[in-house]
Amino acid sequence: MTRFRKILAVGVVSLALVALVACAPQAKPEPTPQSDAKTQAEAAEEPTDEPAALDFGYANFADESSGIYPENYYTKNYMNSGNRGCNSCHEDLWELVVDRGNLVHLASTEPGYGKNANWLDCQGCHKGNPFMGMSIMDSIHGAHYTNEIFAEELGGTCFNCHAINSNGEYVMWDLYRYSPEFGGFKNASAELTTAWMEGRGFTTDTIAGITVQSNMPIEVSKMTQDVSDKKDAYSASNYAVPEIDMSTWALKVTGVNEERSFTLEELQALPQTERVITISCSANGLGSYQIQNMPVKGVRVKDIVDACGGLQEGMQSVDFFGADGWGDVGFGTGSKMNGIDTILNELDAIVMLEYWGEPLSEFDGFPATIALPGIGGGSWVKWLTEIGFRPEEGYASKWDISKAAGSKLSGGDSTNINAFSSTEAWHPYGSIAINLGWMDPINEGETLKMENGKVSLSGYAYLWGQGGHRVGQLAFSADYGRTWSYVDVPETLDPYQWVTWTVDWQPEKPGTYVLYASAIDAVEGWQKVPTPITVVVE
Structure with a gap:
């Protein structure tokens, strides 16, 4: 009879339930009476079993901040963008993964390639699908609002994690930040919006100060199928x-x-x-x-x-x-x-x-x-x-299996640039069959230095390479998907391996940019939602 370890039972995660276990409320010390025989300094030198007061370094929502975005009244005072989203408090969400009884994370290895885990890394699993993981929607709210430090000392509110789109709907800030709505308008880079900005005396491309560039000028520097370093490999199990x-x-x-x-x-x-x-x-x-x-x-x-x-x-x-x-x-x-x-x-x-x-x-x-x-x-x-x-x-093929189950695995002849400000429930496979990832830069807000007017960008593209499916093109945008620049992928590459790419980009000027990138399947078309990242170009 097979014996099982207490590891990875039913592939669920304890992230939500222990999201703030590190910041469990500490007892507040009583004031030291003046008549106490020992001074506070003397007492501090003596060993004690009492927990020390901790400086968690978490974002206080009442402390206005622009974060990685250009500092202006809109990003700091109106949006408070530096104190919103999971990574404003938790630099790497992987640090919160702690096993609790049968709630054991199915992935056993920390993020590779130098990446800090963020909400996009977690949401694919946690839709309440028994083949993947339990839903964490309600449990994350409970973990935060029952935590004294978040709810009282840090002034935590719904808007630490959420934003309200132009339809008045709650959406995730960690998606909304990539939306043109964060720039102040649904079409932040459109001609009429630009005219409004100029007419009001703005010198930036968007109210948030995000720099926009149409027809992003890029050229291929490298297109290979590099073998991963084993230290970057992920490990995950389906059951125990x-x-x-x-x-x-x-x-x-x-x-x-x-x-x-x-x-x-x-x-x-x-x-x-x-x-x-x-x-x-x-x-x-x-x-x-x-x-x-x-x-x-x-x-x-x-x-x-x-x-x-x-x-x-x-x-x-x-x-x-x-x-x-x-x-x-x-x-x-x-x-x-x-x-x-x-x-x-x-x-x-x-x-x-x-x-x-x-x-x-x-x-x-x-x-x-x-x-x-x-x-x-x-x-x-x-x-x-x-x-x-x-x-x-x-x-x-798996394409046939998923289509038979009613799953839409691609965006067809376009990618959904409105997903970042939408309440649309992404299918767990929405980024699986066709996917692209940034590798350099890999984390939000990284600074890129221009050399000879160029910046190097690199990443991977991957899809289910069956039945003639292969990565046919890559597409890049620096204006919220209004215009795209394309790179062809050689047909000679192995469809059962990822494509690792490096392109040289010529930014129009220094600034903070929101970049989109998408893999395009030669058979099915675009990935459902483009892969975004925010970078600072100097």
């Missing part, structure tokens, strides 16, 4: 991490002419294949860090089938099952969803035994994980125990 007894572990193969089970040593004795594959978490947020391009080594499923004398007649689909129980629930696996031709030929799936030249870690699925190129990490069944071929018909 099982303890594997290697004296009894074996990989069972059914639906073949010679059904059998392979020990690890027998798998290692089969022909070994090496390739580089991108894995992106199936809950990776918009532009988030839960992605890596990694070198893997193992046995092709096709070679395992050959070692078993071929498939039984009539087999059409294949399932994968793991010791943690994942695979039985049917999330892309376990429900006859994988067509045999897709797995054996198009994807050429691998039973992965090594990555980065070493055995898989216990957390990453030792001794074996199924590697499915072009498919989100949620379908990469870890601690693999069975490969089962079935006579039932399977789907050709």
